[in-house]
Amino acid sequence: MILTVTLNTALDITYTVDGLAPHTSHRVGEVTERPGGKGLNVARVLAALGRETVVTGFAGGAVGSVLRGLLAPLGPRDALVPIAGNTRRTIAVVDSVSGDTTQLNEPGPVISPGEWAALLDTYTALLREAGAVALCGSLPPGVHVGAYADLVRRARAAGVPVLLDTSGEPLRRGIAARPDLVKPNADELAGLTGAREPLRAGRDARRRGAHTVVASLGPEGLLATTPDGVWWATPPSPVRGNPTGAGDSAVAALLAGLVDGLPWPRRLAHAVALSAATVLAPAAGEFDRDAYDGLLPLVRVTEHAAAA
């Protein structure tokens, strides 16, 4: 099975309003709720692809109960660790006139040392059955900034390939623990390395400890800097739609390709096609299966001449 870790899970709430005007009152049209946090999104996509998936991380309070209730029918096995605090909410206010989104993200509950210890126990036990593990998203208050580095080391000690998808200082610390794969976007990669040029920044991130770096470059696809070479994978044509969840779908495809032992060009083709099929789906975080199948043979993967 594939394990995903989401330390800062969230109930993602979407409101539709007819134009957002600050300092006025709005009647919300439509209200939707879904379980959120990068690792849960990755797990949902993997489950939709027919992969056995387990999620861990934290959930608590009334909001945590709602999140677990919504997660139950979606496929991934729930191994979330209960906490005393209330799981955070995120509110996406979608302006039905312009289509733009205004995001309000709660800070998340404070995790106690005992709760962190319980997560480590659960994680260590789950690693025994895992073919790969993904560590995803931000850290909640109370969790030390080196937490991902700790989780990376435990995965490596257990012989389980580990993908890290986070940003800022948790990414910097996590990379030093030598994860198999990191998947920063262009901004996160530049923030880490100081280099804005992705080819150069990818090489720099490898020197800092990442075995392989797959940088997501938005509409320009993925750039993989691996020990075996450098590849750039791009969709056949620009896709228009809702980019929410596109990065999580890329992570899901990279994990599946890793477990299947696909060569890098194939892994990247799947990741780019699945990511584009997610942008094309009307619901945020879902993917269009026909588009995925149709795009897969059309993704262009080129090997870069420069040494990794």
Add this chain to the structure above:
Amino acid sequence: MILTVTLNTALDITYTVDGLAPHTSHRVGEVTERPGGKGLNVARVLAALGRETVVTGFAGGAVGSVLRGLLAPLGPRDALVPIAGNTRRTIAVVDSVSGDTTQLNEPGPVISPGEWAALLDTYTALLREAGAVALCGSLPPGVHVGAYADLVRRARAAGVPVLLDTSGEPLRRGIAARPDLVKPNADELAGLTGAREPLRAGRDARRRGAHTVVASLGPEGLLATTPDGVWWATPPSPVRGNPTGAGDSAVAALLAGLVDGLPWPRRLAHAVALSAATVLAPAAGEFDRDAYDGLLPLVRVTEHAAAA
């Protein structure tokens, strides 16, 4: 005891952000939750004044459970009717830079005919013990627009004085059923009668069926149009602060004064003082007890020469 009815209860959530910029992402600083809906606010104030208070209305789903949990320690007795749907949330986004508030109000759950029938049963049973009843706020989806008229008639049939605090068509229909008291603000009164001048609009609202009309005129106090005369009550000086809940405090004082059989000038003095003490309290919907005691003898009540 005093009964308050809140058909469209809400979990009132407040977010503090450092400036609200549409179409960007915000980290929420502070998150607070409180039971909301006008009738619950009125009941909280009455309970804080030492009055025996019962609340009814609807609550359901995970949000309803949170609301009931937060209500339990506050004083009013919970006689809310359970529903299948999820109680709505309101989100107040307070800009910590400007102090302005942006409001997002969910529409509320749809009430089924069976749930409405259960509310009528509960309401009718509670009327037997009630010294007064207040019907407060908007109607949730599924409840017919003449619902308040029905509740007013039942209170009158039971001999219980009834106060109606709503707006729009539910107010128009409710007034025709001859409530003892309505408490519109200037806009609601103008919407009802077409007259912007409160003295004239108050007389018109009485002709439409309200026994007494107490119009809340914001910083200019209250104007009472009664069968015995017309009174205007104003605070001794303008008060600055958070006006949230000031109208609900006025309703609470009017109910207490009604139950105690105070003469109109005394009722209005209490209502204006309590309302101003609510504006002065730092937390929305709370009141400053010392300010209430201090302001009470200073409220100016003048009788208007014109006949009601």
